[in-house]
Amino acid sequence: MRCLLHNTILLILLNSISGSIYANVSYNNIPSAYQPSVWHRVFQKINEKREFLPIIYNEREVSGSIIGDAVCLICDAVFTALLTERSFDMTKIQLEAQVEYYCADFLKIEEQDVCAGVIGLNMDPILYILDKKATVTSTEVCSMLLGCTQGSEAFEWKIDIPAGETVKKVESDGKQTFKIAHITDIHYDPDYTEGKPADCGKPQCCQPDQDNPANTSVSVCGYWTSEIHADVSPKLLNNTLDEMNSKPLMDFEFVYFTGDLVSHRVWNTSQDYNRKTITYVLDVFAEKFKNKKVFPILGNHEAHPMNLYPPLNIPEDDLNQQWLFDVISEKWLHWLTDNEKETVKNGGYYTVSPKTGFRIIVLNNNVCQSENWWNLYENKDPYGQLQWLVKVLQQAEKDKEIVHILSHIPTSACLKVWGREYNRIIERFANTIAAQFNGHTHRDHFSIYYDSKNVSNNVVINGASLVTDGAYPNFKIYTVDSKGFDILDSEVYTFDLEKANTNKKIDWYKLYSFQKDFGVANLTHTEMDRLVKTMISDIKSKNYTLINKYHDFYYRGSKIGKNVNCDSKCQNKYLCDMLTTVERQTTMCEKYLTF
Structure with a gap:
């Protein structure tokens, strides 16, 4: 007492x-x-x-x-x-x-x-x-x-990283290109119910067990989905994947899916519920993308309970996540071989080479976030994943391969030690890694990695999300150089959700081309670093064109985003996020943000 x-x-x-x-x-x-x-x-x-x-x-x-x-x-x-x-x-x-x-x-x-x-x-x-x-x-x-x-x-721990400097960078020339689609944070809701109150007082609404609207003035869940407190309906999922396949302009070879299939009804999940959701969505991917390779990763919502990725040596079936690794090792076989799935069964990560000279590394970095209670039990390089990453990058360096890395959580949202060690790996193999991709935040943004001398050395691009969370749904199409595998452009597709719900028809459109709208030659770390410094210089001169454009795209052009007044604190948040990849390591912010 x-x-x-x-x-x-x-x-x-x-x-x-x-x-x-x-x-x-x-x-x-x-x-x-x-x-x-x-x-x-x-x-x-x-x-x-x-x-x-x-x-x-x-x-x-x-x-x-x-x-x-x-x-x-x-x-x-x-x-x-x-x-x-x-x-x-x-x-x-x-x-x-x-x-x-x-x-x-x-x-x-x-x-x-x-x-x-x-x-x-x-x-x-x-x-x-x-x-x-x-x-x-x-x-x-x-x-x-x-x-x-x-x-x-x-x-506090460290990863063993081989001595030496990163190799000379393979320069892209833009003569030959191919395309990659990026979709993330689907948060599929098989029980999405149109007409229920859109603001129900819970993290997720539009559910069949909600009361019906008390009167006609109550905002209700729309035909496809709603702007807040709603996940992705079966109709929206199928429409999106159909749209991605519908136009010659989007003739992409690969699909990057950077995690989070399961809904936000996190107080009522189970192994069976998550298994059914994961199985259904991956089967839809396999059906819709019959002639394309999909490279999926795990999100923090795939685990049951959410966020919790325990060590492999936890024997209790109701505590470990072996059921999840077993499910994905079976379903990911649509796109992976038996050899490539060995690490999937032992931690949910893998590597694959879909083109000569090109390698994709997929991490399960959900282990790194503070909400994963198992870090209190055992936190040193969970699943041996970072040491494995070093080994794969070292071999890629030797084989003269260029790498893309996919993960769900931005490293700035990881435990500081995990983010720090990851940054050390990026610095050592910087020129072997052309770009990185993640999701989780439901926002359209990017961050730049800097080495120990505060010089840019890599870039990570967030795919935003199909789930709304106060923004419009989206997917991205990247134009990739076939020589250096740099990202030359990122085109974002979205739709006006209010009109779509009213008309019961989605009119997808291209929201922006990063290259054209931000005036960059490509999306390499050098160009992105230059862009951020231009934004900072412009703001000091009271020119807010670029940062306002970034703010609009951050919310994918949604009405909620347009109603937000992005003041100086908001602008500094955006800029500091661009400059930060390790928790609480604000060196670059302090160096450049003086207004």
């Missing part, structure tokens, strides 16, 4: 700080990204006091400030109390009830069934980690969740 009271007092402090200290301060009116993990969202509000920091912005960058230290102290106290309760044999049922109370009743983070579902799914893995590992400290938890400095020593 004493611990419960202690927790209540601490959470009152937490809530009061997050609610009152900046109640009247608004970053801007951009709709908040959907983050259903209630564990992370308990501290999410407090973390937003980055608004009181200098203009330098980065996810969870609060460490080192007075407010940041206070947040970490509160986090430490809260988890100390919870860990103490467990050490005094507080039962799973008692712990679940306590956290559900904080989530649904006290802090009102989500509705009762959402809190109960997510917490119930996460509790067994968390208790397994607490009970099986010799020690788990509150500072480790807070370092993982918030990037607090204290406890960070638990997340």
Whole structure:
């Protein structure tokens, strides 16, 4: 009882700080990204006091400030109390009830069934980690969740990288090209229900178990999907893939799919539900792209529970993800050979060479995110994946191959140690890697990698998403040089969702050509670095043309995006994100963002 009271007092402090200290301060009116993990969202509000920091912005960058230290102290106290309760044999049922109370009743983070579902799914893995590992400290938890400095020593390791410099870059000449399609974050909802309230008070709406609209003034879920709180309907999925195959202009050879097939109904998933979704969508891919190679990767939503990718040596079937690796190793055989799927069954990653001199590396980097509780249990290079990446890149370097790397999570959203080691690998093999691709954020953006001398050496392009999340659905078509395999252009296709729902017909159109609209020769890191510096120079001269265009495309031309006033803080966020690929490593932001 004493611990419960202690927790209540601490959470009152937490809530009061997050609610009152900046109640009247608004970053801007951009709709908040959907983050259903209630564990992370308990501290999410407090973390937003980055608004009181200098203009330098980065996810969870609060460490080192007075407010940041206070947040970490509160986090430490809260988890100390919870860990103490467990050490005094507080039962799973008692712990679940306590956290559900904080989530649904006290802090009102989500509705009762959402809190109960997510917490119930996460509790067994968390208790397994607490009970099986010799020690788990509150500072480790807070370092993982918030990037607090204290406890960070638990997340410190290095990858062995061979000595030497990257090879001389193979220069693209544009004489011969081919095309690659990129689609990401489908979040397929087999139960999407038209006519239900579009804003139901839950992370995902448009569900058959919702009440019907109370009156005609209530905004309802549209024919294809809705702008917020809705996933991709069967109709939208099929229409999109048909459209991608319909025009000679889009005569692409390969499809990059960078993860997240499963819906946002994360409080009610199961192995069976996820398996059926994954199987169905991959079968649709195989049917629609009969004569094309698809290179799929895992997203954080494919796992059950979401985000959790445990070590391979966890024997319990209800805790490990072997069922998932078995499913994809079977379904990905549409496009991979038996030899290529060996690592798929042991971690969900692989490499393939679809053209002479060209190699694709697919990573399961969902292991790197802070919401993966298993990093508290074992975090050193999960699945041996980064060391494997070094081996593959070293062989590619020897064989004079050029590489594209696909992953789901932007490395800036990974644990700092994982992102740092990944950056070290990129620096060593920079000229072997032509480009990188990811998803996860549901936004159209890019980031530049910089070496230890702050010189650009690589670029990563985000595919945005088919799911709306406050923007219009989209897919991309890349023009790729056949010699150096650089990305020469990126064309984005979308449609006006409101018109499509009204007319029950989608009119796809090309939103932009990156090369033409941003005035770059190509999408290499050199050109993208130049573009960012041009944006910064323009803004200092009060010329906002490029950054406003970037903001519009970030939301794929949607009305929600157009209604957002992208002020100086918003502009700095965009620019700092372009310059950051390691969590809380803001060197390039500090160097260039002085306005």
